[in-house]
Amino acid sequence: MKRTAMELAALASAAMPGLDIVQAAASPDDPRAFDSAIVTDTDNNHWRVRAPRNSQAAFRLETEIQVLSGFTPAIRAHLPFRVPSVAGAVQIDGLRTFIYHQMPGEPVDLGTITHAETQTIDDIGRIIAAIHKLPSAVVETADLPAYGAEQSRARLLSELDQMALTGKVPADLLRRWENAFEERQMWTFIPRVVHGDFDETSLLIDRNRAVGVTAWTDLHIGDPARDFMWLASTGSIEFRDAVISAYHRHMDLPADQVDLHLMRRAALAAEFSLGKYLMSGIHASDKDVIAEAQSMLRDLSADVDYTGGHDIGQQFWEPVAPPEPLVGNDERDAEAEAEPAVWSEYEPAENATQKDFDDDTETAQAQLTVEPDATQDTESASTEIPEESAETVSGPDQPDDAVEHTPQTAREDSGAELIVHSLSEDDQIIRHDVPQPAAEDEDTQPISWKVVQENLRRD
Template identity: 50%
Template sequence: MELAALATAAVPGLSPTGVAAAADDARDFTSAVVIDSEGHRWRIRSPQHQEAAMRLETELQVLRGFSTGIRAELPFRVPSVAGAVRRGEMRTFVYNHLPGTSLELSALAQQPQAVIEDIGRTIAAIHDLDEAVVDNADLPRYSAERYRQRRLNELDQAATTGEIPALLLRRWEHAMEDRDLWRFTPAVTHGDLHEDSLLIEGERVMAVTGWTDLHSGDPADDFAWLTAAGDAEFTEKVLAAYRRHRTGEVDEHLMRRAALTAEFALAQWLVRGHASENPEMIAEAKGLLEQLKTDIETYGGQPIALTPAEGEAPVAPAEVQDSRPVARAGAAATVADTGEWADSGEDDDEPAVITDAAASGRSNHEDVREEVTEDHDQTGKVPAFAPRPLPGDEPTGSIPVIMDQPPAEEPLPDRIFEEEDEGDLPIHPDEASERRAKEKHFFPAVASASSAASTESASSAQSASSAQSAAPVDHADPEPSSSPASPDSPESPDSPESPDSPASADSAASPEADEDGQESIYQRHPGLRPPAA
């Protein structure tokens, strides 16, 4: 119920009548689906710690970059932010609800060919996006060689834990040192794509969520989740569909790097556990690493390097490889509740209960401690690798270090949010990016609300006459209706609406106002009306 209250604060006028849990990573976010009095659904997502808050702020920048033109060209829908409210030092976001349901990987592999074809088309559409989407959000772009070097730096950092089996360290380093494996053309990459990110309805991928790690880099990262499918036929069908729909180049070693990414994610999970001092994450990562080591010793593992390491047997071809799928770290943190509404027949008018697990024992993100483990043969630990400096780039781990930054001097330009931004944010847009954001109308639905009101009032003299006799607009409202500034308009986006303006008068006289004579959120902002469930 706390999330429902936050949704009301983030989107004034929203009247919740029910709430249910939404599938998400419970270690990072508390999520729910809220249904309002008009039967529309909204998704609310609240961060559990500072690093998760930083990811949501990054996602906000990404979603702003999806202009109307870009969204129209995509074969799927992406979320839209309807509002935000501050919860302590972090912000909780409310999104327009998207159609479709996420499926378990095993169930996804059993879907009809049309769904599998659409999954390949969806990934291809992401990789064919213009890199301006990345640039507008001030997110990183990597060349193939720089991306390989970053992977090596992350491997060095993981080795400092002294808890990664030596077999895996040698295997990963050999693959990362193989330059021929890393000859790829960088592309816009989702960065956190997996089965929970795909919302399926019928035989279509209706929407893609989780845009917190967008960047330009290795497209193989978006195929890592398929290595956990355990169904080679399903993986091959998705890859074949991807090749058919992709307009850019598809390199021949893509699935080898995808398998490497899936394996190395276990080491990154271990580093993240140490950084947050979370013993549960550390124990989970160590268990998964031991399973992977045993699998490789028994079966040989999935092929990653192009040539075998010194002293190792030749790598078997992929089609005859007998290996278990790589488990995705953190998958167990997804909430068990599927977001269904109560159907027991009792108290149907009461909201469902949110069942997200709390991130117990979790602390805010800290720098990974730089401890060098000595070489002790009796413990099985391995020495740390020597750091590999990258020109123009500091070595990084799997988690970006949050640096001290001065508070933002100006609030974000959108009038959707109820209050000004404060504190440290991961991205501080400069004057040029602010201007581009206003020119591109990243929230055209909000902008159309004022235009629709003006057209409606101008089209009928009778409506204008009725509006003049209506009660004036209450200017004590902290969120006056306004549309984002247009480059052709001299008016400031922060200027409140005049009580004598046709739009205000028409709204006040609207016959769809509630019993207290106050217009609902959907009259003030028609563009925020989400699609009916």
């Protein structure tokens, strides 16, 4: 049963005898789990009242109390944001309602926050980075779970199996998610302290500054991508990239620890959450939730079929700026010696942005390069792979240790060439666009590949 703001004010008075409340207003929260209100007393002090609507929500609130107790004064003093503190509690029908000291600021909807000022965006990146840098003792003190990278992947695969058994998830989504879970390269992250329920509703904004974080019910050690799920819902790529860039700047990690697949896993988690919502309805025997979840899954399936959805596939793309086109008849016949600038996967450039080291929706194991030869007929141009150089391309059905790829190229309509990189046994990228030194022979002279192609066409 939903409680009104006045009923929550009465619970606050019961929890804190002597509290004289003069005003109460509803506060945004998860409507399926909590009733919330902001109440004001005669001294103009503000308090937040949060009451669980079911036993599962009550368990989450009890967990939050444990989490907040782990934020010692020393930890709070070093955080770039404020954390709630509990003022009182009252038990009704076996479920406890908690009263918190109200913090400055208020949540801002996603559409508004995407147009936030640069300082606000930097605050958001700094806040998420500070959460991921929290000491593990905060989680351990509250006796909360910790999952490694492989554990996280295995748990998701187990949940996927349960979803498949229901017969209520479109088959194309099941295949799409399974392929992503089977991609080992995508699941090599460093586990960190994770908020677990971070989004625009848990972020408090005051005068264009992000000043506080609420909803600490799902804190754990696990995949940091979980705190970026909400960014997968925004239509502003510029905002998403700016937040990720600010996050990496404040994390200040060595180049070899930068998480290249962060947003890919975040997009995957956002899609997969619809399946989890379906399972919650099934477990609760809630027909309305089941129907709503199935409708959203069908919409997602149609969107993926039409647009391709978020990039959570198996390819690891490396964007490369195309070379400048050559002009003039003499220059058309000259071979391009300058190599296009490449963003290195493990060496972000100074003042790097999301494109430099973390565009998880577009990064890949391929490069895009443009042929400078303007005289060659595009339709007749082709590239063949010698049979003796072909290797086994790894796929989802192959064992983990068989990670050898065929350096292959493919011509697209735009004239671009896709160069697929290989992975070494220790999962390091081997670039195939860099020419390997060949043994020199006194009788061998450099041969123009262009001349060879022309001879082949004449023959």
